Amino acid sequence: MKPTREVGLVGYGAYVPRFRIPATEIARVWDGIEDNGVPIESKSVPGPDEDVATMSIEAAQNALLRAGIAPTDVGAVWVGTESKPYAVKPTSTIVAEALGIGPFTQAADWEFACKAGSEALQAAFGMVGSGMLSYAMALGMDTAQGRPGDALEYTAGAGGAALIVGLAEESLAVLEASTSYVTDTPDFFRRQHQHYPQHGHRFTGKPAYFHHVLNASQNLLDELGQTPADYEYVVFHQPNVKFPLKATRALGFSRDQVMTGLLSNRIGNTYAGAALIGLTAVLDEAKPGDKVFVCTFGSGAGSDAFSFVMTDMIEERRTRARSTQMYVERNTTIDYATYGRYRKKFVMN
Amino acid sequence: MSMDLPRHWRLKQARYRLEGSHCEDCGHTFFPSRLICPECRSENVVAHQFGGRGRVYSYSTVYNPPAGYDEYVPYTVALVQLDEGPLVTAQLTDVDPEDVEIDMPVEMVTRRLRQYGEDGLIVYGYKFRPAWEAA
Numbered sequence: 001m002k003p004t005r006e007v008g009l010v011g012y013g014a015y016v017p018r019f020r021i022p023a024t025e026i027a028r029v030w031d032g033i034e035d036n037g038v039p040i041e042s043k044s045v046p047g048p049d050e051d052v053a054t055m056s057i058e059a060a061q062n063a064l065l066r067a068g069i070a071p072t073d074v075g076a077v078w079v080g081t082e083s084k085p086y087a088v089k090p091t092s093t094i095v096a097e098a099l100g101i102g103p104f105t106q107a108a109d110w111e112f113a114c115k116a117g118s119e120a121l122q123a124a125f126g127m128v129g130s131g132m133l134s135y136a137m138a139l140g141m142d143t144a145q146g147r148p149g150d151a152l153e154y155t156a157g158a159g160g161a162a163l164i165v166g167l168a169e170e171s172l173a174v175l176e177a178s179t180s181y182v183t184d185t186p187d188f189f190r191r192q193h194q195h196y197p198q199h200g201h202r203f204t205g206k207p208a209y210f211h212h213v214l215n216a217s218q219n220l221l222d223e224l225g226q227t228p229a230d231y232e233y234v235v236f237h238q239p240n241v242k243f244p245l246k247a248t249r250a251l252g253f254s255r256d257q258v259m260t261g262l263l264s265n266r267i268g269n270t271y272a273g274a275a276l277i278g279l280t281a282v283l284d285e286a287k288p289g290d291k292v293f294v295c296t297f298g299s300g301a302g303s304d305a306f307s308f309v310m311t312d313m314i315e316e317r318r319t320r321a322r323s324t325q326m327y328v329e330r331n332t333t334i335d336y337a338t339y340g341r342y343r344k345k346f347v348m349n
Numbered sequence: 350m351s352m353d354l355p356r357h358w359r360l361k362q363a364r365y366r367l368e369g370s371h372c373e374d375c376g377h378t379f380f381p382s383r384l385i386c387p388e389c390r391s392e393n394v395v396a397h398q399f400g401g402r403g404r405v406y407s408y409s410t411v412y413n414p415p416a417g418y419d420e421y422v423p424y425t426v427a428l429v430q431l432d433e434g435p436l437v438t439a440q441l442t443d444v445d446p447e448d449v450e451i452d453m454p455v456e457m458v459t460r461r462l463r464q465y466g467e468d469g470l471i472v473y474g475y476k477f478r479p480a481w482e483a484a
Binding site (some may be wrong): 049050051053058086098099 | 361365420458459461
């Protein structure tokens, strides 16, 4: 897919809360042994005064700084998340108001499990590409939920990214093309009024993550007539470390291409934020002319794949705001009891 | 429980992005916003967004909080002197109480201030955290 007007990313920003809980601490509490082959090193934990609205505000501030545009020029604020502070009331209006965007703007919260943010990004490319808007902001941000003791608890992290779409001539990375691939696959879901999601264990792998990521990625590569060797960087949705590395090998990419954007070992799976914050880590490093391939995944299930080419503007724009690695490195380790308090895992009445 | 919806709605610009006002006649800036300049009594006053940077002027740590703030205990409330001059009372965040010092450089962030129970309004607003570049 490609819009009629050439479009790209004019700004980007990341956010990760400061708290981390080591996966070995979770294993100590639930398995009695710390070294039980945990899937990641540590995951990020939101503080008691943080949620998707506050985290989105900071990521969006960083994106606006890099874009260098007036907040009132942003024509859409779309927050992709599966951890909305309110079940009914948009998070996006809080974000827009805090940034001084609007009131003449579109605002909505998007939902497609872990690809809610990239679904919003596809729409942002379409709206700017059609000429309806000059700039549109898409965010992927989550404070992911994991049932105490469940396999998901080891990885369900917090964080994400904001991306501002504009015309190609103003962009730090130009979109070459994108694709979307979805099927009805019940690998992971959370029912109304439930605190924690259910998942299909091994069913989340081959028929879910790998089927969609591999098909979307291969389709986009074929459409563009490209091979993995044509890219300097690749970013996949990262529910852990193993899945994106396996997808890397299956498609013919190398470990060197994927490691810059693979953050899940340090911050966990940030769900709707995972692939997009990986992309921001790559944008912090990539040089003009480099090509970047991104493929997201959301349970339920589907993938969005994007191909970007970096422009000369990246060198100066990246210096205007805090890097993704600054947020990753900010690290206050907490124990399970503190984590349980911050994440409201104790039933008080 | 009353959630004071109109009051919180009226204060959103000040709370979300530290919006005060600026006197076009004498040049003073003030927070919170005023309709009449407290310095020169001019009514030629416009909205002004503060930069969000300042220093801790004084502080105290709260262990017995008012209703709605229990989940943040212990937390530090500070008088923050903004770079533009006004003193603002606000919670500090992303810092342990024992690490707070007078004159510590801080920067504004928008965080949850309180909530009216699990089914009520969530109030967002400014807090301050240690300035990163100065850390």
